[in-house]
Amino acid sequence: MNRDASSTSEQSEDARHLSVANVDVVWESGTPVVLPIAGTPACRLDIHPANRTITLITSFTPPEPDVARWRNIAFKPVSSDEGDLAELTVTVEGNVRGAYGLLTSVADELQLRGQPFAFAVATSVASHRDLFAGKAALSTEKELGLFGELLVLEYLIEKLGAALAVESWQGPRSEEHDFVLDDVHLEVKTTSGELRRHMMHGLTQLVPVRGVPLSLVSFQLTRSSQGGGSTLGQLVSRVRAQADGYRAKVDAGLEAMGWSDADVELYATFWTERTEPRAFDVDERFPALTAARLAAAIPNFTAVSNLAYSVDLTHFRSNSLPGSLADLVVVDQEPS
Incomplete structure (x- = not known):
C-alpha cells in the first residue's frame, strides 16, 4: 500500500469513532451511552462509566477469543433475540482512551478487514499490550x-x-x-x-x-x-x-x-x-x-x-x- 492509500485508510478509521476529547467528555458525564459503529457485522459500544466498563457487542462466531491471561478484559457469549452475540468487556483503570481504542480496533478489524472475531481480538490486544499487561500467574x-x-x-x-x-x-x-x-x-x-x-x-x-x-x-x-x-x-x-x-x-x-x-x-x-x-x-x-x-x-x-x-x-x-x-x-x- 502506498502512502496516500495508507493515509486515506487511517483517516476513514478515525472518522468512524469519537475523538479522544469526546471520549473524555462521554466518560466524565457519568451517563451510560450506547454508540453504534457503522459497518458489517453490526457493532456497538456500551459505555458505562458508573461500572467503569466499556463493552463491544457484535455477532459471535466461534472460536472464543483467548483473553484469560489479560488483566481487565473479559469475554462472554450471549444468546439473544438478535442471535448469538459476543460481549467483549474492558474494565477501565484510569485509561479510558486506551480501553476505547482497543475495542474500536476490534470493530475495525471486523468491519474494515473482515477478520474473524477471535483473530480480531488477538490482533487488537497485541497492539495494546502495554495497556493490558498479562496477569501474573504463579509459575x-x-x-x-x-x-x-x-x-x-x-x-x-x-x-x-x-x-x-x-x-x-x-x-x-x-x-x-x-x-x-x-x-x-x-x-x-x-x-x-x-x-x-x-x-x-x-x-x-x-x-x-x-x-x-x-x-x-x-x-x-x-x-x-x-x-x-x-x-x-x-x-x-x-x-x-x-x-x-x-x-x-x-x-x-x-x-x-x-x-x-x-x-x-x-x-x-x-x-x-x-x-x-x-x-x-x-x-x-x-x-x-x-x-x-x-x-x-x-x-x-x-x-x-x-x-x-x-x-x-x-x-x-x-x-x-x-x-x-x-x-x-x-x-x-x-x-x-
Whole structure:
C-alpha cells in the first residue's frame, strides 16, 4: 500500500469513532451511552462509566477469543433475540482512551478487514499490550508448591480441626517451616516429575528449630483429566469451605503465596497424586546443606548467598509421622 492509500485508510478509521476529547467528555458525564459503529457485522459500544466498563457487542462466531491471561478484559457469549452475540468487556483503570481504542480496533478489524472475531481480538490486544499487561500467574513450580501445602492443610483440618490446622500453617507467613506443630514441623515439597526430586532454597529451610523434629513431606503429582483430579482453584475453594471461621487466615496465607482470585482461570490444569505421599526425617543422615555443614567444609562459606539445590529422594526409605498425622503418608517396608 502506498502512502496516500495508507493515509486515506487511517483517516476513514478515525472518522468512524469519537475523538479522544469526546471520549473524555462521554466518560466524565457519568451517563451510560450506547454508540453504534457503522459497518458489517453490526457493532456497538456500551459505555458505562458508573461500572467503569466499556463493552463491544457484535455477532459471535466461534472460536472464543483467548483473553484469560489479560488483566481487565473479559469475554462472554450471549444468546439473544438478535442471535448469538459476543460481549467483549474492558474494565477501565484510569485509561479510558486506551480501553476505547482497543475495542474500536476490534470493530475495525471486523468491519474494515473482515477478520474473524477471535483473530480480531488477538490482533487488537497485541497492539495494546502495554495497556493490558498479562496477569501474573504463579509459575508451575509455585503452583505445585501451593497445591501440596493445601493438601496438607486440608488433611490437618480434618484430623485436628480448623483452628489448630490453620494456626500451624506458617509457610507463607514466616521464616519457619511450612507447618509448625508441637511434636513435629513439616516442610512440604511437591513435584510433577517421575523422580521424587525437590528443590531446596537457602541454608535454614532444612534446619530443625527449638529441638522439635523436622520431616520433609514429599508429594508427586501428575496432570489428570477433569474427572480424576482437581485444579488449584478447586482445592482453594475446598480448603476455604473447610476452614469455616478461620477462612480469613487462610486467605491471608493464600495472598502471601501469590494467589489471586482474579487469576483463577489461569490454573486450568487438573492435578492428581502420581504416588502416595511420603515423609523423610530431616536428621543427620538427610542430605541437607546447612550453615553448620558448610562451615566445616567451605572456607568463608558466609560469602555464599542465594543457595538453591535439588535433592533426589526417589530411593530413600521413607519414615512415619507421629500421632494423628500418621495417615498423611505411607511408610516404605523394610527389605526382607
